[in-house]
Amino acid sequence: MPEVTVNNLRKEFGDNTVLHDNTFTIKDGEFFTLLGPSGCGKSTTLNCIAGLEEPTGGSITVGGTTFVDTSKHVFLPPEERNLGMVFQSYALWPHMTIERNLALPLRIRKIPKDKQRTMIGEALEKVGLSELSGRYPHQLSGGQQQRVALARALVYSPTVLLLDEPLSNLDAKLREQARAWLKRLQEDLGITTVYVTHDQDEALALSDRIAVLSGGHLLQVDDPHSIYESPAAPEVAAFVGRCNFFEGTVAETARGRHAVRLGCVDQVVEVASPTTATVGSTVTIALRPERLEVVPAGTETDGVNRLDTEVLSSAYVGSHYEYDVRLGDQVVQVESNRPGLTGRVQLVFDPEHALLYAQKVEQSADERELLTVDH
């Protein structure tokens, strides 16, 4: 089984650069996810691997075969790459039965008729749809179509499986079940899989490793746990899960613990982080809502970071409560199990849970307005 090596992949449309020299390697048998907001270049990356788009620069090699290398003018067309791909719309050929949909790639490969039948049978077996081979795509439900599309992509034993948001057309409940099923299937087959999604839950649940893209830049490639717990950049923290950001100045620093004076309330908090910070420099602290806690004012707690604040609004969302609290002119989102807090409260967090970044966070105008309140 092969390894996918992507080297300095660059794609330009006219003056617009959508991929900025990204380099990464997908290991043999790995479930690898390209995650990012729409327009971040994740689908373009996938299409470059598939050969549906020709990169402007860089190279892609799969298990010793060069798919594309712009410096050597090598470009292998998609039909000769032997990949399997599932599209967002499933792209089942509407005028063919399920069986003929699966047979086409086999016929192209000149596989004998009887062998074709066994292979189609096996592939449909894998996705649990053996009895539907005579149906037309429009006679199937969305979930069944998605599984047929997967069977069609797998029937000729491709070297790598490419999945372009295959679950996004399913409704929410079915999506979660399909996700678990897909994970089991991929583990059973052990096929190298590249998965594109903008859904962070999907990426975290399915992947062995995740590549987070933003604006055509590769921000971080890591396993789901590291992506969530130690995001390499504020953008990653903001995109994967929710996150509050505070600007501040470093007041003191010693042995991985930093005292930071917050810009919004002029109070000092303690943060534990391996990031090196010099005294006096501006930094950004990132805190996830579920790592924050609110307690009624006056409650005795043993944490070091206690900030006086007040509740702006609260919402009950079933599994927990969501509070918007005020810190200076900034709105802070908190997830909590404590019901019914109002008025003056204390915001508490563990120094280990805070993330520290040397760079500033670029917020959109909408976000800035919604997360700012008057004094």
Added chain:
Amino acid sequence: MATMTRPAAEPQRTDSEPEFRPPKYRRPFGVGRDTVVQYAVLLVIALFVLAPIVPTLIQSVRSEPLYEDGGVFTLDGYVHLFTDAGFGTVVWNTLLFATLTTLLSLLIAVPMAVVVVRTKLPFGRFFALTMQWPFFISSLILGFGWIIMYGPAGFVSTQFRELFGGVPWNLYSIPGMAITEAVALAPIAYVFCANALRQSDASLESAAQVCGAGPFRILTQVVIPMLRPPMVYSSILVFSMSVETLSVPLLYGQPVDIDVFSTFLYRNGLQSVNPDYSVLGAASVVILAVTISLVAVQAKLLKDAQRFVSVRGKATRPRMLDLGWLKWVSITAITFYVVFGALVPILGLVFRSFTLIFTPLRNPFDFLTTDNYATITRYDSYVQSIWNSLIVAGVGSVVVSILAVFAVMVARRSTFRFGRLTEYLALVPQSIPGIIIGIGFFWAFAYAPFGLGDVLPGTIAALVIAFGLRALPSAFGSIAPSVMQIGTELDNAARVSGADWVMTFFRVLRVLITPAFAGSLVLCFVIMLKEYSPAVFLSSADNNILGTTMLELWAQGSTGAVAALATIQIVITATFVALAGLLMKGKHHA
């Protein structure tokens, strides 16, 4: 283009499962069959589009006819054209005729589109359908019908003169031509405006209504201002079509010596004893420059405007406004247009084919006859012209639709670097006047290789080529949207599964575009059956078609025989469209 280097196959897979190896396509000298097919399509289209244009350009600067040796470079053609050929009057007449036609057709089309699409109108759908009539009837036939009814000796004119002692109109004048042409071209402007109205967001009107605006205010303040873009495009289109049209100016203008661009070419090229080909070439080049720039401007405007239109996936049915008593005025106006513009002349023409004398002074029912049809069947060449028309339309529609399918595939469904160029070339013929296509091919055959130049002229094949070129933009325009509706992921799925571009077309897309192909067949058949203007320069005794035979008979004064042929042409068109409709409906349900 990147040259293909064959990457080494992966060894470990080769031993274990040889049948799983990815498909290989042969690429001699690094050129695959995809590329070969794409270049072939581009070359074929370029050849046919340039064939009539290039010789015309060359002829305009040569002293002798192209088919004769010894010509030298000269600009005399252009000098003659602008100094002493009476071309100034021709330019002025054309300008007047085209401007009047454009204004009149907008005057008919815009109010009609608004009331039909946006107001509660009894029989609204019926009126919308009747606007398709010019699809079935050529402007040549319409011209005949108008002359028979409203001409100086026409049925209606004579009756009017009997009742009121005189007629206030004169059909054989530039305004007369413009009215007829406007009646024929108004449906084009109507379609542009009606589509824009259907696509526009109905909530804009609801918003105005909520603010307290009445129906009339909504129409004048919200709906009509939104129509400005379609009015601009359709007026440019109508203008360029009236610049190139031959029928009405020929029928009305010849008797009273009013010349426009097309009749100027017709007279100088066909009727003059010793035609000056360099003047003819120069005039063609000038006219070509005008029509091509008009269409280019229109295409540019249309492209710019589409960037601002947000066509939403959700189909909102616009709310219908109620105009009150005004709706009866609208109905009367529309009925007047349909009845007196199209119905009366056409029915008059059909009736004329069954009678010997057609005037209100004598009861035409006393002279009922089938003699007019007998005249046609008596002469083999007349019967042959009906067959010729059917063959040209039948063969031509298949050839053109196939070519158009390939052109659309290359232009819209491939990564071919000259895809855009292919599309532009396929659309260029819509801006070449039919008569210039005729003249151009007439000269082009002088250059044709392999002795084709001696074989092609005067054959049906020549007409298939010339008419086909005229129909190509329509075929492209009818296939392209249907192809664009087929998701590109279907192609991509086939490509990734191992099919190259050619195989993707034959295995997947071919079946899916069959309905679009059938639609294009019907469209091209009807267009090519009506067509005649390129044939006036390419016809001989052997390849006369309905249109040229009718013109010939008209010149001889055999009005009854013309009416009979016109009726036959209308019947063929209607039968064909009805049969095609039935067939496609049956297919659709299967």
